[in-house]
Amino acid sequence: QVQLVQSGAEVKKPGSSVKVSCKASGGTFSNYGITWVRQAPGQGLEWMGGIIPMSTTANYAQMFQGRVTITADESTSTAYMELKSLRPEDTAVFYCARFETKFGVPQSLDYWGQGTLVTVSS
Amino acid sequence: QSVLTQPPSVSGAPGQRVTISCTGSISNIGAGYDVHWYQQLPGRAPKLLIYGYTNRPSGVPDRFSGSKSGTTASLAISGLQAEDEADYYCQSYDSSLSVNWVFGGGTKLTVL
Numbered sequence: 001q002v003q004l005v006q007s008g009a010e011v012k013k014p015g016s017s018v019k020v021s022c023k024a025s026g027g028t029f030s031n032y033g034i035t036w037v038r039q040a041p042g043q044g045l046e047w048m049g050g051i052i053p054m055s056t057t058a059n060y061a062q063m064f065q066g067r068v069t070i071t072a073d074e075s076t077s078t079a080y081m082e083l084k085s086l087r088p089e090d091t092a093v094f095y096c097a098r099f100e101t102k103f104g105v106p107q108s109l110d111y112w113g114q115g116t117l118v119t120v121s122s
Numbered sequence: 123q124s125v126l127t128q129p130p131s132v133s134g135a136p137g138q139r140v141t142i143s144c145t146g147s148i149s150n151i152g153a154g155y156d157v158h159w160y161q162q163l164p165g166r167a168p169k170l171l172i173y174g175y176t177n178r179p180s181g182v183p184d185r186f187s188g189s190k191s192g193t194t195a196s197l198a199i200s201g202l203q204a205e206d207e208a209d210y211y212c213q214s215y216d217s218s219l220s221v222n223w224v225f226g227g228g229t230k231l232t233v234l
Contacts, residue, residue: 035223037168044124045160045168045211047223059222095167106215106223108158108173115167 002026004096004113011119012086019082020116022096029077030054032098033106036070036081039115040092048094051079052101086120093117125150126212126226133232139200142229144212146193150224155215157195159188162209162228171210172197199231207233 007021022034035050049060053072060068064083072079079096094116097109127145134140144157151157159172170179172188175195187198195214199206212226 037225044228045213045225047225050223061222097168105155107156108170109160109168109213110170110173110179112167112169 002098002111004098004111006094006096006113006116009117009119011121014087014120014122016086017082017084018086018118019080020094020096020118022079022081022113024077024079024098027098029072030074032100034070034072034079035097035099035106035109036068037095037097037109038090038092039095040089043092045095048081050099050106053079083118086118088120088122091118091120124227125216125224126214128210128212128226128229130227131230131232133234134199134202135234136202136204138202139198140202140231141199142197142210142212142231144195144197144226146195146214146224148193149218150214150216151190151195152193153217155217157188157190157212157214159186159195159197160211160213162211164208168211202233204233207231 003025005023033052036048038046049070051058051070058070069082096113098111099106156174160168161171162168175190176188185201209228211228216224
């Protein structure tokens, strides 16, 4: 049974950083990619970036470039998303999700973490 | 403004059939990239509902079906049930430089 378990809720001050973890179990971590999705309160899903652990290469949505870093540790089957220079409008639930690639093209997000609420407030 | 366009809301009575559209462009659906659909129940994480336009993961009832026509994908839900009330999102891949993964804005399904 594949599971993605994320770290707990965080409260952060504006200007600070947050690092959210996503631990995978029940599958071969290096065979899949992990992507991160943001969902602001009452809003839709927004892609932030993703990584394929085997390649260690991450790519990011332009709107988060320079503020987000996605990494993966194959030894612990854990992916991380760090978001810097937090602002109140970053308050959201952050999800990790797993994907595989076919001919280099990412496929569907077949398993999702439970979500991590990050609240940015002074 | 989402790259993929969905209606904000749809509704139907129990037992009825509803469809949700997802319109893209030549850099995503029109470029041949697959469309996937996710169901998000209130307060829960999204769940994969349809992948590759028409395929259902194990455990998803056959009341849910997907299709494609041109640069528009559609999700149909037949035999509506109260537990289908949720937000539904389409997702694809985009070949533009600014973003790779794209989502629709989401459609709120209300079961009357």
